[in-house]
Structures are given as C-alpha cells and as structure tokens.
Amino acid sequence: MKLLYFALLTGLLALAACGKAAEVPDPADGPVAIVIPEKLDDLVAAADAKKGEELFAAKGCKACHKLDGTKLVGPGLQAVSQRRSVPWMARMMLKPEVMVQTDAEAKKLLAAYMTQMANQNVAADTELPHLLAYLKTL
Numbered sequence: 610m611k612l613l614y615f616a617l618l619t620g621l622l623a624l625a626a627c628g629k630a631a632e633v634p635d636p637a638d639g640p641v642a643i644v645i646p647e648k649l650d651d652l653v654a655a656a657d658a659k660k661g662e663e664l665f666a667a668k669g670c671k672a673c674h675k676l677d678g679t680k681l682v683g684p685g686l687q688a689v690s691q692r693r694s695v696p697w698m699a700r701m702m703l704k705p706e707v708m709v710q711t712d713a714e715a716k717k718l719l720a721a722y723m724t725q726m727a728n729q730n731v732a733a734d735t736e737l738p739h740l741l742a743y744l745k746t747l
C-alpha cells in the first residue's frame with residue numbers, strides 16, 4: 610500500500626514537472642509568431658542599461674518617445690515596464706508593424722496615437738537586451 614502511494618506521488622510530481630516544461634504562452638506577452646531570444650530574462654539581467662540608453666538615442670527612439678509620462682509621437686515611456694511584460698516590449702521593438710496588426714494592446718495604442726511605430730531594425734541578440742535593461746530603469 611505504501612509503495613502504491615509512493616508510485617502515485619512520483620507520478621504526480623513528474624506530471625507537474627512536465628506541465629512546467631511545456632509553458633503555455635501568455636497572450637499578454639504578444640503574438641508568439643514574433644520570435645524573441647530564448648532566456649530573454651537572463652540576457653536582460655546581464656545586459657547594460659547604459660548601453661541601452663545610448664542605443665535609445667542612436668536608434669532614433671528619442672524622436673518619438675519622451676521619458677516621462679507625456680506623449681510625443683508615441684507614448685511616454687515612464688514606468689513602461691510596469692504596464693508591459695519584457696517579452697511584449699521585445700516583440701514591439703522587433704516587429705512593431707506586426708504587433709499593431711495582431712496584438713490587442715498594440716492595436717489600442719495605434720488607435721490612440723494614430724502613427725505606426727517605425728521598425729528601427731533592433732538586433733535581437735546584440736541590441737535588444739540592452740534596450741530592455743534601459744526601459745526597465747524608466
């Protein structure tokens with residue numbers, strides 16, 4: 610009887626582990642068709658916010674975004690990481706033109722700002738993590 614109980618328990622544990630491995634995508638993270646780097650959270654944690662700040666200027670983000678809460682061409686980015694997840698922001702930076710067509714939140718932004726964010730050719734591996742680290746400081 611004890612053995613049966615043990616077998617059941619390990620079975621349940623294995624099931625729980627499986628469930629965790631096959632993560633269900635969160636719709637709040639944006640469409641999964643836009644591929645973002647694996648282990649993005651780790652990459653962002655290891656990234657350099659200062660470099661991100663430089664990229665933010667070099668990539669022309671400043672032309673459309675203020676750092677406080679006020680609107681320019683696009684939304685002010687103050688505390689943006691509190692209203693958006695890291696994967697969502699990543700997808701917005703990599704494929705804004707796809708986001709405004711397919712993502713519910715991005716569609717709302719386009720309706721409100723009436724300009725489509727320009728694709729700034731952000732490199733997913735060398736630029737994206739730094740930009741995200743910077744956005745998290747705002």
Ligand code: HEC
Binds near residue numbers: 674725
């Ligand atoms: C031509 C103007 C323009 C440029 C350049 C631009 N954006 Fe945007 N951005 C927008 C607009 C407009 C939106 C709102 C969505 C839409 O209408 O496309 C937006 C949305 C965003 C959002 C979501 C904001 C929120 O409140 O949820 C983030 C994050 C963002 N942009 C980051 C960036 C970064 C980083 C860059 C530079 C790599 C950049 N943007 C360059 C215009 C721009």
